[in-house]
Amino acid sequence: MYKTKDQPAAENPEELLDLKVTEPKKWAAGIPAVVAAMDDVLHEAGPKRGMEALFHMNKKGGFDCSSCAWPDPDDDRSPIAEYCENGAKALAEEATTKKLTGVFFAQNSVADLAQLNDYEIGKKGRIAEPVYLPKGGTHYQPISWDEAFKKIAGHLNNLKSPDEAAFYTSGRTSNEASFTYQLFVREFGTNNMPDCSNMCHESTSVALAEAIGIGKGTVTLNDFYETDVIIIMGQNPGTNHPRMLTALEKAKGNGAKIIAVNPLLEAGLMGFKNPQTVKGVLGINTQLADLYLQVKINGDMALLKAIEKLLYDAEVKAPGTVFDHEFIKYNTVGYTEILHQLATYDIDELAVAAGVPVKQIQEATDMLKDKKRIIICWAMGITQHENGVATVNEIVNLTLLKGSIGKPGAGLCPVRGHSNVQGNRTMMIWDKPKPEQLAKLKKVFGFEPPHKNGYDVVESIHAMNEGKLKVFFAMGGNFLSATPDTTYTAQGLRKMKLTVNVSTKLNRGHLVHGEESIILPTFSRSDKDMINGEPQFISCENSMGIMQMSKGILDPISDNLLNENQIVCKLAKATIGSRTVIDWDRYANSYDAVRDDIEKVIPGFDDYNKRIREPGGFYLPNGPRIGKFKTEKYGDKVAFTINKLPEHKLADDEYMMTSIRSHDQFNTTIYGLDDRYRGIHNERRVIFMNRKDIRLAGFKEGELVDLYNYHGGKVRVAHLFVVVPYNIPERNTATYYPETNVLVPIDSVAKKSNTPTSKLVLIKIKKHISH
Ligand SMILES: Nc1nc2c(c(=O)[nH]1)N[C@H]1C(S)=C(S)[C@@H](COP(=O)(O)OP(=O)(O)OC[C@H]3O[C@@H](n4cnc5c(=O)[nH]c(N)nc54)[C@H](O)[C@@H]3O)O[C@H]1N2
Ligand SMILES: Nc1nc2c(c(=O)[nH]1)N[C@H]1C(S)=C(S)[C@@H](COP(=O)(O)OP(=O)(O)OC[C@H]3O[C@@H](n4cnc5c(=O)[nH]c(N)nc54)[C@H](O)[C@@H]3O)O[C@H]1N2
Numbered sequence: 001m002y003k004t005k006d007q008p009a010a011e012n013p014e015e016l017l018d019l020k021v022t023e024p025k026k027w028a029a030g031i032p033a034v035v036a037a038m039d040d041v042l043h044e045a046g047p048k049r050g051m052e053a054l055f056h057m058n059k060k061g062g063f064d065c066s067s068c069a070w071p072d073p074d075d076d077r078s079p080i081a082e083y084c085e086n087g088a089k090a091l092a093e094e095a096t097t098k099k100l101t102g103v104f105f106a107q108n109s110v111a112d113l114a115q116l117n118d119y120e121i122g123k124k125g126r127i128a129e130p131v132y133l134p135k136g137g138t139h140y141q142p143i144s145w146d147e148a149f150k151k152i153a154g155h156l157n158n159l160k161s162p163d164e165a166a167f168y169t170s171g172r173t174s175n176e177a178s179f180t181y182q183l184f185v186r187e188f189g190t191n192n193m194p195d196c197s198n199m200c201h202e203s204t205s206v207a208l209a210e211a212i213g214i215g216k217g218t219v220t221l222n223d224f225y226e227t228d229v230i231i232i233m234g235q236n237p238g239t240n241h242p243r244m245l246t247a248l249e250k251a252k253g254n255g256a257k258i259i260a261v262n263p264l265l266e267a268g269l270m271g272f273k274n275p276q277t278v279k280g281v282l283g284i285n286t287q288l289a290d291l292y293l294q295v296k297i298n299g300d301m302a303l304l305k306a307i308e309k310l311l312y313d314a315e316v317k318a319p320g321t322v323f324d325h326e327f328i329k330y331n332t333v334g335y336t337e338i339l340h341q342l343a344t345y346d347i348d349e350l351a352v353a354a355g356v357p358v359k360q361i362q363e364a365t366d367m368l369k370d371k372k373r374i375i376i377c378w379a380m381g382i383t384q385h386e387n388g389v390a391t392v393n394e395i396v397n398l399t400l401l402k403g404s405i406g407k408p409g410a411g412l413c414p415v416r417g418h419s420n421v422q423g424n425r426t427m428m429i430w431d432k433p434k435p436e437q438l439a440k441l442k443k444v445f446g447f448e449p450p451h452k453n454g455y456d457v458v459e460s461i462h463a464m465n466e467g468k469l470k471v472f473f474a475m476g477g478n479f480l481s482a483t484p485d486t487t488y489t490a491q492g493l494r495k496m497k498l499t500v501n502v503s504t505k506l507n508r509g510h511l512v513h514g515e516e517s518i519i520l521p522t523f524s525r526s527d528k529d530m531i532n533g534e535p536q537f538i539s540c541e542n543s544m545g546i547m548q549m550s551k552g553i554l555d556p557i558s559d560n561l562l563n564e565n566q567i568v569c570k571l572a573k574a575t576i577g578s579r580t581v582i583d584w585d586r587y588a589n590s591y592d593a594v595r596d597d598i599e600k601v602i603p604g605f606d607d608y609n610k611r612i613r614e615p616g617g618f619y620l621p622n623g624p625r626i627g628k629f630k631t632e633k634y635g636d637k638v639a640f641t642i643n644k645l646p647e648h649k650l651a652d653d654e655y656m657m658t659s660i661r662s663h664d665q666f667n668t669t670i671y672g673l674d675d676r677y678r679g680i681h682n683e684r685r686v687i688f689m690n691r692k693d694i695r696l697a698g699f700k701e702g703e704l705v706d707l708y709n710y711h712g713g714k715v716r717v718a719h720l721f722v723v724v725p726y727n728i729p730e731r732n733t734a735t736y737y738p739e740t741n742v743l744v745p746i747d748s749v750a751k752k753s754n755t756p757t758s759k760l761v762l763i764k765i766k767k768h769i770s771h
């Protein structure tokens with residue numbers, strides 16, 4: 001809601017479309033998913049381009065889907081297609097034949113474009129040439145690449161200190177481009193590398209690095225086929241990781257049970273009609289969750305403790321049958337302490353705090369007590385909370401009690417978001433690099449990298465507002481709309497001397513800018529990336545630590561694009577000039593050269609260029625996966641941790657709000673206006689509320705309301721939402737991100753990981769007043 005006469009809003013327009021509500025679905029995918037996928041691709045890319053691309057998606061030797069980080073099967077990949085509806089939509093989005101050139105920008109001022117909603121902005125097309133917005137300018141105008149690099153370099157070299165610039169990364173950037181990017185930023189002299197991970201799985205990375213010695217998950221896809229129980233917490237795979245449903249179906253076929261933990265009854269956790277099987281095409285549904293625990297928002301900590309407590313009771317009754325004492329004795333520290341803490345809790349109180357009846361918690365416990373092969377999966381419903389790190393630690397506690405780690409069919413499975421977000425971090429895109437990583441850079445390249453920690457996302461936004469940052473450079477993403485407290489973030493971005501976005505598509509982040517602004521257009525994953533007449537491939541790391549090559553096949557939308565790696569190299573040359581110790585041309589001309597140097601710096605990449613060419617790629621080393629632990633504090637032991645129960649006190653008229661993704665979006669990219677599984681059509685400004693709460697508040701179905709947050713004495717408001725009665729726990733509500741990011745307070749963050757608490761914002765809901 002940052003609106004002045006001459007500054008366009010930083011928010012989606014507060015306008016309603018035409019909401020239609022239907023019954024929420026009880027199963028996901030099936031034929032409607034195939035139809036939806038085809039529709040989008042054919043519409044945006046046309047039949048030839050579209051079908052060719054779909055055929056190569058996630059195939060060995062093809063390109064990695066840019067939608068999510070779920071792995072591809074190691075062997076039996078579908079001969080026809082290894083993609084999902086939402087992967088296809090992501091493809092349609094980038095394979096579109098609509099292009100934005102100087103002509104488009106001459107016809108549409110920044111202020112005009114800001115009037116559109118995110119859906120309309122995204123549908124405009126691919127950015128086809130570099131454009132520049134001068135100081136005081138109203139329209140972006142074409143600029144040559146050389147001129148653009150000169151301007152950016154000029155700004156960077158004018159700074160009092162390299163720490164006055166920040167370099168953001170969204171999670172699609174390849175390993176190769178990530179590596180050269182961080183190398184440039186560090187040779188330039190700063191660790192200010194905020195990334196999307198800071199808003200995503202940072203809580204996971206922090207918790208796991210400390211507890212098990214590696215900030216990543218420990219399972220492979222095959223573990224899903226050998227497991228007894230899969231617990232899925234705070235994750236909506238039907239929408240965000242649809243190919244996971246195939247793995248879950250196969251797991252169930254092999255006898256696994258599934259427990260879902262979620263305040264919403266998500267279709268994709270309840271059932272699956274696999275469009276790739278005869279059964280699925282006939283509409284026969286595989287039931288997924290055997291037990292659905294409808295927790296309250298942030299009730300997860302209490303639930304985990306309750307399960308542990310009941311498991312302990314079972315262990316006391318039949319000693320040696322429930323906990324894995326052998327594992328606990330040889331591999332862990334802190335067992336006694338955790339038992340002491342469990343003893344202090346009352347099961348009824350835990351059940352109330354979780355919002356789940358004791359009887360159901362007992363059922364979950366019964367499903368787990370005789371089993372050792374357990375996988376726990378989680379995503380944003382766990383990490384984006386003030387106690388996100390602690391809850392991940394509690395997941396580890398449960399896993400350790402059962403010895404469910406380091407053996408087949410068992411382990412920890414944080415399900416990552418962006419398709420290469422895990423690879424970005426492996427490549428040292430990080431505001432807090434480890435001393436040994438920096439030492440390695442110095443040893444291999446001979447320059448002294450900066451040692452001071454840089455700014456993460458939230459710190460960057462503060463630094464912008466406090467005048468400590470002057471240049472903001474983004475390698476992909478939509479920093480404005482993805483971050484919390486949109487008004488405050490917009491105010492920060494507008495204080496920049498220069499904002500630069502390397503982007504595939506136009507987004508609202510281009511419309512809220514610094515004094516000057518530049519957009520550099522780049523390739524997407526499916527684009528053919530030619531260097532010196534030869535098609536190239538890049539590599540990515542998926543959620544399970546597999547490195548794989550990805551080779552685009554579509555003709556790029558324009559001849560005037562550069563790949564991200566080339567952009568970095570040219571910018572590095574323009575900025576650091578003769579002071580550089582790195583041969584940037586060598587990198588710009590050859591991904592192999594980049595990979596050779598990654599191998600020298602980052603552990604686990606021996607023979608990178610050879611192994612990456614093998615079909616299916618290779619696994620990075622992962623000690624905990626094979627039962628080998630090495631933690632900073634506890635040597636070869638892993639740690640139980642003592643975590644507190646959160647306390648939530650709501651004022652009489654206060655509600656918890658979680659912000660979630662609809663089925664028709666990829667983060668801030670809005671593919672469509674429906675959320676088919678939840679029965680929402682043609683509208684995004686909705687608030688899901690419990691029927692009883694609607695009645696008690698004196699509202700009715702379809703009521704128009706405004707949402708307020710008062711954290712830290714500031715008033716934040718998002719106007720004009722439609723009340724939709726929904727099966728959600730009392731005093732819990734849900735809205736779509738990014739429309740309600742304006743309500744997420746910048747200083748409400750997870751302890752230790754500094755992740756914004758997008759899954760729990762305290763709000764008041766008032767009847768809409770037109771303003
Ligand atoms: N199609 C598509 N795919 C995507 C994305 C996309 O936007 N679209 N985004 C990508 C990215 S970057 C990410 S990080 C992932 C995100 O994948 P998810 O984490 O699955 O995404 P969210 O929609 O944020 O939803 C999280 C789920 O948590 C539940 N939830 C909310 N609060 C709580 C809570 O307190 N406790 C529990 N137990 N559950 C809760 C919500 O009801 C929802 O089902 O998906 C990736 N894949
Ligand atoms: N309230 C709330 N806020 C959230 C979340 C939430 O659940 N609730 N989730 C958080 C999470 S998990 C994440 S990961 C962040 C996401 O934050 P971001 O990663 O910053 O956002 P995206 O919407 O994925 O970025 C989309 C833009 O990236 C550009 N793009 C797409 N592909 C490419 C490419 O290959 N290269 C380049 N250079 N650019 C490309 C396009 O221009 C597109 O407009 O949002 C966070 N914000």
Ligand SMILES: [Mo]
Nearest residue numbers: 200201417418
């Ligand atoms: Mo994410």
